[in-house]
Amino acid sequence: MLLVVVPAFALRPVAAWWAKPDTLGLKYQQLEITTADHVKLTAWLIEPSAKATDQHTTMVVAGGDAYNMSSNIYTAWALADAGYRSLLFDYRGFGHSQAFAIDPQRLYYEEFATDLRAALAEARRLQPRDRVGILGLSMGGIIGSRVGASDKPDFLITEGYAGNLPAIVAYQKAAHNKTLTLPAGAATYPRVAARVHCPWLLIAGTQDKNTPLADSAAVVKAARRRQRRQLLAVDCGHLGAQDKLTEKFFAEGYVQAISRFLAGGEA
Template sequence: MLRLALLGLLLFQVFAASALRPVAAWWARPDTLGLRYQQLKITTADHVKLVAWLIEPAAQAPDQYTTVVVAGGDAYNMSGSIYTAWALAEAGYRTLLFDYRGFGHSQAFAIDPQRLYYEEFTLDLRAALAEARRQAPRDRVGILGLSMGGILGSEVAVRARPDFLITEGYPGNLPGIVAYQQAAGKTVTLPAEAAAYPRVAAQVNCPWLLIAGTQDKNTPLADSAAVVRAARRRQHRQLLTVDCGHLGAQEKLTEKFFAEGYARAIRRFLSGGKAAG
């Protein structure tokens, strides 16, 4: 049953990509998978109330003293990332999941389903990152940005300076995404702040792992590869290519357990090695 639920969530995220489709109800909570967690309330700089889950490493895993703040995609809510948190917990990582405003159980926010993203979501991620630092002051704290979360993660990384940034399905070319959706008969709009987005990647100075699918048509591999090629000498960036479509790397890198290879690649990267080693 849980396996079927997982596949359903992955398909929902893939096919709803590039369109805001928040869902209020959580399909499950972390303890559905036996995860130890606490539910948190977070207040953003503009006084919006968010709900988050802080999930502890698995009891049998060595604590990596690292917290991963997951910035989810444009659809569903934070419960869609429970399996991601489970895989990271099994590898010894602490995870903070949160609902953007207008998603899940966070404060209501008017959302146009044709909008690619809202700049206000960066305030949500910034608040989640600050809360993770407060909850685990001894940890390295970084961001895992999935699809739309990669937009927000890179923007937040410029000033909030997380210890690391990991993106999967990084949207490097926003006009290209709009054009791709238009060719498919869908209307997608961008916020005014998107005009400054092309300059963001060059300003990210924390270590950055970009995970990209070779068959991803929503956020093409070329976008992530361009970010790595453009890195300056002191910008530590790596590209991990996976034979999959949009947001398919975790399922593709499943071995005996879900996303086992995915978590191992992250561990190698955070240890200073090659993610694809």
Template sequence: MRRLLFLFFLVLAVPAWALKPSRVWLATPDSRGLSYQTVALTTPDHAQLVAWVVAPAPNVPDRHTTMVVAYGDFGNMSYELDQAQALAAAGYRVYLFDYRGFGHSADFGIDEQRLYYPEFSLDLGAALADARRRYPHSRTGIIAFSMGTIMGTEVAARTRCDFFVAEGYVASPQRLVAYQLKSRQKVVSLPAAAAAYSQHAPRVRCPWLLIAGTADQHTPLADSVAVARVARRRQRRQVLSFEGGHLQGMPVLSEAAFGDKYVREISRFLAAKS
């Protein structure tokens, strides 16, 4: 069963490296035995988004920590239910949301040859703010994957964020687009805002855990190491590496249950003093 889950996850984890949204949810959290509520939120530019707030598992201590999930360029928030289940099983509250144009959130014209849109950062910022408002006594931060690390970096740089976990960190959208053209002859465009993206990482002040695979050719381990090495005084940054490729962290770092070791490493990082 674990072997089948691993293979299924790898299929879902393959990045499109250009936007491939789906309007159809694969499942809802209750299908995994998760307790949740559906919430609606509005972005500063009045886009209507849909989110799921997954409660910590009832049989484990509540960590009083909310993780807002910024997923990649493919599917919708229902594709993150394996991650949500692993986090909830460790006592975390998980806030899943759909970007505009994804899942059941507002319509948005998407060019599927585009890597990302700046509006997605507004969506993540709105989700983070809503999570903080709903749970004011909870530590609240972002866990981002692949393309979602672009939005995560931008939001963590400009907004109060208690922590930032990033797997498959995109250090340079321009280099990623060039790699796509060279390796796959695939033309992918960038928004004008990408020109200023490199300015955000130095401004991230919250504790930052970067998770990267040794065999990741899309978002290399070296990029995560580089952003950790240039941390300034009081910027706590750490790299967690694993033997594997892009977004294979959870299936690789699994022991008794899917993603259990992966989540333990996150918990260890969050428990450390700055």
């Protein structure tokens, strides 16, 4: 049975992992990563399946705002089955990473970008011959675009990308009477996407009311001459693309679309 994590749109970390990668038969090593500001993070480096052709590509998975990295084990399984290596990590205050005071009404913390930078650097150190990029899911797309703009990953893939943060805050208040706050650094966020120069695939749900498809479409439309960007619109709600693109195996079509994009084609 798949673990389904409902997007919280406010921070809801959980300390306990529901499983580890070897629960699904995945080969992995557990890592401790130290960030630039000396915070200790826990991570899993998950190897490609032995039956798959090694793609020599590592995806650093930046998760959403709820639960912990174990909610992305099935994503890692789908990637491994297609020959991809993945690095999952817990943000500070999540899972088994170092404690961090979290306001549950905060949409995200800028410190999470520091965490992703450390995870990306560790993946590059461990796999120097791999392409190393970011897969950012929901809040992880906010963080992923920030790091994509500053740390030059080989690629960026986002699902449920939030382009307009004040609009998300307003929607959550209007639709759910939920009050969210933004960090001070959010003021610079509208300028981030233009500084992402690596190939960027934006996966968006046509029925997503939380992070509308229009946000992802606007990023693609604004691409300049040498910025390679694509939009993959999927008939689903927020973070529903992996389920929707399940074929014989979970997220099989989702990973195939990513593979086509990374090969230089149309997702």
